[in-house]
Amino acid sequence: MNFYTRKWVKPEDLNPNGSLFGGTLLRWIDEEAVIYAIVQLGNPHVVTKYISEINFVSSAKQGDIIELGIEATNFGRTSLTMRCVVRNKITRMVILSIDKLVFVNLDKDGTPTPHGKTEITYAYMGIEPNINKRD
Numbered sequence: 001m002n003f004y005t006r007k008w009v010k011p012e013d014l015n016p017n018g019s020l021f022g023g024t025l026l027r028w029i030d031e032e033a034v035i036y037a038i039v040q041l042g043n044p045h046v047v048t049k050y051i052s053e054i055n056f057v058s059s060a061k062q063g064d065i066i067e068l069g070i071e072a073t074n075f076g077r078t079s080l081t082m083r084c085v086v087r088n089k090i091t092r093m094v095i096l097s098i099d100k101l102v103f104v105n106l107d108k109d110g111t112p113t114p115h116g117k118t119e120i121t122y123a124y125m126g127i128e129p130n131i132n133k134r135d
């Protein structure tokens with residue numbers, strides 16, 4: 001599992017109890033996972049389809065440095081499934097785990113389309129600049 005992104009928990013990220021707000025953490029995870037999917041599938045038109053049970057294992061507090069880990073677990077025909085772990089960067093204590101996040105590869109009309117990928121790519125694969133242009 002790769003832990004690419006680190007976050008420093010700041011006052012605006014907290015809930016009224018003074019710990020990291022779950023909704024904020026989920027927003028960070030969704031963005032992290034879709035970027036991972038975009039890079040793996042080489043297509044910027046990817047959407048979140050399904051997120052399984054979310055286990056908030058322990059809380060994070062202001063000033064903590066946390067890291068978000070994503071790993072591809074299955075390459076489908078149009079989908080990519082991943083798992084996610086968030087942990088404290090210093091103590092390595094697990095903060096959250098999600099077993100299954102499914103993202104779907106879309107064509108320019110927003111229809112699921114085969115991505116043709118079967119395994120994790122470690123080298124960065126450039127995304128065609130004009131693939132962003134919608135007709």
Ligand SMILES: CC(=O)SCCNC(=O)CCNC(=O)[C@H](O)C(C)(C)COP(=O)(O)OP(=O)(O)OC[C@H]1O[C@@H](n2cnc3c(N)ncnc32)[C@H](O)[C@@H]1OP(=O)(O)O
Pocket residue numbers: 030034046047048049050075076077078079080102104110111112
């Ligand atoms: C990053 C973001 O914030 S994106 C914003 C939030 N997400 C969205 O707005 C997406 C809204 N949803 C949609 O537009 C549609 O559901 C679509 C286009 C993603 C998919 O439409 P569907 O009719 O479900 O497509 P389809 O049945 O062809 O399934 C597509 C893939 O998703 C998989 N899938 C569909 N439903 C599920 C499910 N409940 N759980 C897991 N995988 C699923 C299918 O198995 C298929 O994968 P495969 O081709 O690898 O076998």
